[in-house]
Amino acid sequence: MQILMTKAAAERVARRVAAFAPDAEIVTVVSAEGYERAGQPIAADDVDPEVVWLSLDSYASGTLRQLYSRLMKAQAARWTQIMAAGIDNPMFRAIIEKGVRLSKSSAQATPIAEYVVAHALSLQVPIQAQADLQRAHTWQSTPYRELASTRWVLIGFGNIGREIARRIKPFGVDLTVVRRNPAPDALADRIIGLSDLAEMLPDADVVVLACALNAETRNLCDAAFFEALKPGAILINIGRGGLVDEDALKAGLDRDQPAHAVLDVFQTEPLPTDHWIWDHPKIRVSAHTSNSGDGNLGRGDELFLENLRRYLTGEPLLNEADPSEVGL
Numbered sequence: 001m002q003i004l005m006t007k008a009a010a011e012r013v014a015r016r017v018a019a020f021a022p023d024a025e026i027v028t029v030v031s032a033e034g035y036e037r038a039g040q041p042i043a044a045d046d047v048d049p050e051v052v053w054l055s056l057d058s059y060a061s062g063t064l065r066q067l068y069s070r071l072m073k074a075q076a077a078r079w080t081q082i083m084a085a086g087i088d089n090p091m092f093r094a095i096i097e098k099g100v101r102l103s104k105s106s107a108q109a110t111p112i113a114e115y116v117v118a119h120a121l122s123l124q125v126p127i128q129a130q131a132d133l134q135r136a137h138t139w140q141s142t143p144y145r146e147l148a149s150t151r152w153v154l155i156g157f158g159n160i161g162r163e164i165a166r167r168i169k170p171f172g173v174d175l176t177v178v179r180r181n182p183a184p185d186a187l188a189d190r191i192i193g194l195s196d197l198a199e200m201l202p203d204a205d206v207v208v209l210a211c212a213l214n215a216e217t218r219n220l221c222d223a224a225f226f227e228a229l230k231p232g233a234i235l236i237n238i239g240r241g242g243l244v245d246e247d248a249l250k251a252g253l254d255r256d257q258p259a260h261a262v263l264d265v266f267q268t269e270p271l272p273t274d275h276w277i278w279d280h281p282k283i284r285v286s287a288h289t290s291n292s293g294d295g296n297l298g299r300g301d302e303l304f305l306e307n308l309r310r311y312l313t314g315e316p317l318l319n320e321a322d323p324s325e326v327g328l
Contacts, residue, residue: 004049029063050076056083081304088213093326104319106159107300111293113163119262148172153204156211201228213240226252233258241266264290
């Protein structure tokens with residue numbers, strides 16, 4: 001069985017793979033069309049991996065496209081572990097259409113959850129107001145609403161949504177989760193479907209978008225959404241830019257519906273330099289970087305190794321994508 005990955009990934013995990021898969025043959029990408037096996041060059045025609053790891057460093061090193069191309073050409077390909085949590089990119093649909101099993105990444109869930117909580121806290125606790133008073137040498141009280149009395153709506157409850165919930169529930173917030181599966185969950189005060197979302201918006205202090213982008217959720221946050229939203233609310237989008245109608249958001253901000261928006265993703269990326277969002281006083285912008293924690297690489301390695309073990313033993317894979325997630 002061949003396993004195709006980046007050279008950097010192989011340097012990190014090869015010994016651990018050998019410990020439970022001694023017959024596995026690791027092939028690495030070393031150049032634009034070059035491959036190695038056990039440190040020796042191997043012809044591209046001899047690269048026919050059963051497993052392909054599209055690791056985080058494949059994106060950073062520019063080898064992702066080469067790995068993907070070889071995966072799509074492979075006759076033996078059966079499973080791939082990817083570096084992304086969302087699979088709206090057409091390449092992932094193509095992989096699943098080919099009949100290859102695909103496992104999504106949960107490595108980025110930790111930093112994304114921390115990003116959400118950090119921004120929400122800093123917008124509810126008057127940190128900026130206190131800094132302004134400090135600069136003015138003004139001794140003045142800054143009362144604020146405690147988090148324990150706030151209501152949150154979390155749209156999407158996959159790995160990222162669950163990590164967000166784990167961090168905010170200890171504050172005592174009231175949490176409504178929006179997802180397809182209506183089964184109760186200990187992390188949520190209530191679980192509703194997307195069709196019931198509008199009923200929750202008038203009481204929501206914080207709305208977090210952590211769902212996939214698909215035909216059902218595209219432009220979810222439209223004019224009607226913002227008109228129903230509680231004045232003074234906070235909107236945080238770490239899902240996909242296509243979830244938010246940006247013109248409707250602009251109109252909503254004028255009414256304080258929401259009062260603040262934290263946006264890590266946008267309809268067009270990179271965000272054009274002349275876009276109005278950059279300079280809006282009620283918006284915080286980050287460049288699709290909420291996932292940029294320093295522990296991602298290690299968590300990604302552990303996920304791949306655990307899923308490889310499961311693949312070899314026939315156990316269910318972690319985070320395996322269902323074809324329905326890409327419209328199949």
